[in-house]
Amino acid sequence: MSHASISSSFVTAFGKLSANSDDYVPDIVRLILSEARKGRASDVHLVPSESALMMQWRVDGVLHAVAGFDRELATRIIARLKVISGLLTYRTDVPQEGRVAREYSPTEVRVTTFPTLHGEKAAIRMFAENDQLQRLGQLGLPDTVRSRLLEHLGATAGVILLTGPSGSGKTTTVYACLREIIAQSGGSRCIMTLEDPIEVAVDGATQSQVRPSAGFDLATGLRSLMRQDPDVILVGEIRDPQTAEAAFQAALTGHLVLTTFHAGSAAEALTRLLDMQIEPYLLRSGLRSVICQRLLRRRCEHCGSPPRTEPGLNEKCEKVAEGSDKFRLAETPGSTCGHCGSTGYSGRMVLAEMLDPDLPEIARGILQRTDARQLATLAESAGMETLQQAAGKAIAAGLTSHEEVLRVLGSLK
Ligand SMILES: [Zn+2]
Numbered sequence: 001m002s003h004a005s006i007s008s009s010f011v012t013a014f015g016k017l018s019a020n021s022d023d024y025v026p027d028i029v030r031l032i033l034s035e036a037r038k039g040r041a042s043d044v045h046l047v048p049s050e051s052a053l054m055m056q057w058r059v060d061g062v063l064h065a066v067a068g069f070d071r072e073l074a075t076r077i078i079a080r081l082k083v084i085s086g087l088l089t090y091r092t093d094v095p096q097e098g099r100v101a102r103e104y105s106p107t108e109v110r111v112t113t114f115p116t117l118h119g120e121k122a123a124i125r126m127f128a129e130n131d132q133l134q135r136l137g138q139l140g141l142p143d144t145v146r147s148r149l150l151e152h153l154g155a156t157a158g159v160i161l162l163t164g165p166s167g168s169g170k171t172t173t174v175y176a177c178l179r180e181i182i183a184q185s186g187g188s189r190c191i192m193t194l195e196d197p198i199e200v201a202v203d204g205a206t207q208s209q210v211r212p213s214a215g216f217d218l219a220t221g222l223r224s225l226m227r228q229d230p231d232v233i234l235v236g237e238i239r240d241p242q243t244a245e246a247a248f249q250a251a252l253t254g255h256l257v258l259t260t261f262h263a264g265s266a267a268e269a270l271t272r273l274l275d276m277q278i279e280p281y282l283l284r285s286g287l288r289s290v291i292c293q294r295l296l297r298r299r300c301e302h303c304g305s306p307p308r309t310e311p312g313l314n315e316k317c318e319k320v321a322e323g324s325d326k327f328r329l330a331e332t333p334g335s336t337c338g339h340c341g342s343t344g345y346s347g348r349m350v351l352a353e354m355l356d357p358d359l360p361e362i363a364r365g366i367l368q369r370t371d372a373r374q375l376a377t378l379a380e381s382a383g384m385e386t387l388q389q390a391a392g393k394a395i396a397a398g399l400t401s402h403e404e405v406l407r408v409l410g411s412l413k
Contacts (some may be wrong), residue, residue, distance in 0.1 A: 001270045006059060006341035007066040010035040014067070025073070029080045033105055033124070042126055048119035059341070060306070060348050060409075061167055062176065078120050083269040088192075092120050100124075108199075127199060131344050132236070135183070136176045139169075140349040142390055145291065148354055153181050156231070158288030159251045161238075163263040169350060170260040174234060175200050177258055181232055190229060194221045195236035205234070222246040226253070235259040241276040248278060248286040265387070266292040266355035267375035274369055284357065284366045293352040294387060294408050296400045297345035303337035305384045349399060351390045351408075355379050388412060 027398050030053065036044045041057035048054075053074035056332045056408050068075060082089045085098035093115050100109040108127035136146055152160055160177070162170045181286060182191060182204035193207040196218065201207065209219050218235060219242035225233060239246045239259045243285045251257045263269035269290050273283055340346040357363060361378045370378070380386055391405045391412060 006039060006057065006064050006335070006343065008341070010066060025076045028069075028077055029084065031102070033126075035102070036124070037107065044124040044126070046122040046124070047080060048078075048116060048121060050118055053077060056373045059343070060345060061295055062297065062343075062345075064341075064343070065187075074119060078122050081111055081122055081124070081373075082113065087111070087113065092130055096282045134172060134176050134179070136173075136180050139173060139176055141173075141352050142385065144385065145283070145352045145354045148356075149177070149289070149291065150180065151234075152289045153177055153183060153256075155256055155288060157251055157254045157256060159247055159257045159259065160288050161284050161290045162258070162260045162270055163266065163269040163290060163292045164294060165262065165264060167295070168293050169348070170293065171199055171238055171294060173291070173350070174260055175202060178202050178234055188235075189231040191232040191234070192225055192228060192230040193226060193234035193236070195234070197236075210236075212261060218243040218327060219246045222231040223251060226250060226255075230255060232258070235351055237261065241278070244273060244276050244278050247284075248282045251286040251288075252282070263292065265372065265376060266290040266353050266384075267291075267379060269373055270355070270357070270366060271369075271372040274366075280367045280369060285365055287357045290355040290357065292351055292355075292387065293350050295348045296351055296394065296408055297343075297390070297404050298347045299398065299400055300337060300340035300344055302339040302346075302348040302393055303342070303344060316351050344401075345404070350393065351387050351394065353384060353387045353390065356382075356383055 006337065010031065013031055014028070016033070017024060021027065032044060036057055039057060039059060041059050045056040045058075046053055047408055049057065052068040052071055054065065055069065056266040057066050058064075067285075079089050082096070084104045085100050087096045087098045095112065095114045097112045099108070100111060102183075110125045110127070111122060114393055115120050136150065141149070149160075162174050162177075164170050178191065178193070179202060180190065182202070187204070191205040193205055194210055195207060196210045196212070198207050198403070200211050208221070210216050210218055215292055219240070220237060222233070222248055222361050233250055235243065235247050235257060236259070238247060238259050247257050247259055261272070263272050269292065270283065274280060335340050337344075355362065357366060358381045359379070361382050362375065365375045365378050376386070388408060393407055394400050395405060402412065
């Protein structure tokens, strides 16, 4: 491989396309989708500027400039993408959402467009393949968290809360938990889900997609679901007090409830639920465990040292856009490593902290509506390994870098 940057394979394939072909633009779009999937991108951004259409890929949670297409191609590429996603090509003044038809992509791909100063921007979300069966053991959770979580998954009642900011891998963990329960129970437990949207089809679970516009939202759906005699319920995400209340009621009536919740730490998740008017006693008796997680990029085993700083993405894009001749490569100068696209990182690992609401100090803290900071201190003194401590261990073990921890956690105490 001559160029070992993230974009190298795309550049090579792009160079082979014939600009005179009638299928030139369809071929470019096909190539964008197939190469992004090959490059493990979770999202592709096509961003119009005055002089070019910039393409960026999010790989392992970080956005990389990949290429700049000539301005003249910009509207045609976006229009083609809209055609295969069933969007209205003549409407360029309103945001639109669609999914790429299966004949153009073997896996689930969603496209959203958004009108901007220089034309429509498109964001493409690439969903993982269904056969990517990730079990808990493959996530890289800390041993103590994994073994405790496995115990909790065997329980018959209570809420298991997976928390973290967006992009922290909560959904991946929740699906892994679901597969673990299915494997453990061997079909002896009725497992149902309520999701918005269903991101991955899981064999052995009965999955439902809510339709809020038809009055079938998470909260009302959950109440109806109770009459379906489930043992285990996955609620995609708690976003409002009604869903939170319904989830805790389900837990108290003998159901194991798995769900995700947006919060920066395990302690913050507790106080945010209290802020949603969940009664402290309900939280105290319904909650089985709170896990808060982050994803860190793993250090590449082959080239070892990641770059100390990521060059400014915008600066890099501008450079690519300048004097753009149909297409220019946004490459990282310097060392070349084919294993990680010269980013210094390959794959990701989960950092996690697990708060046990049954600890007497925590239980008391919940009932007294203690604030997040105080709860975190209580949990730490009761022996909880915090995200910060787990990050320190990961750096010491050479699994990731100090820079990466700073990027994800903001600081390292
Ligand atoms: Zn490498």
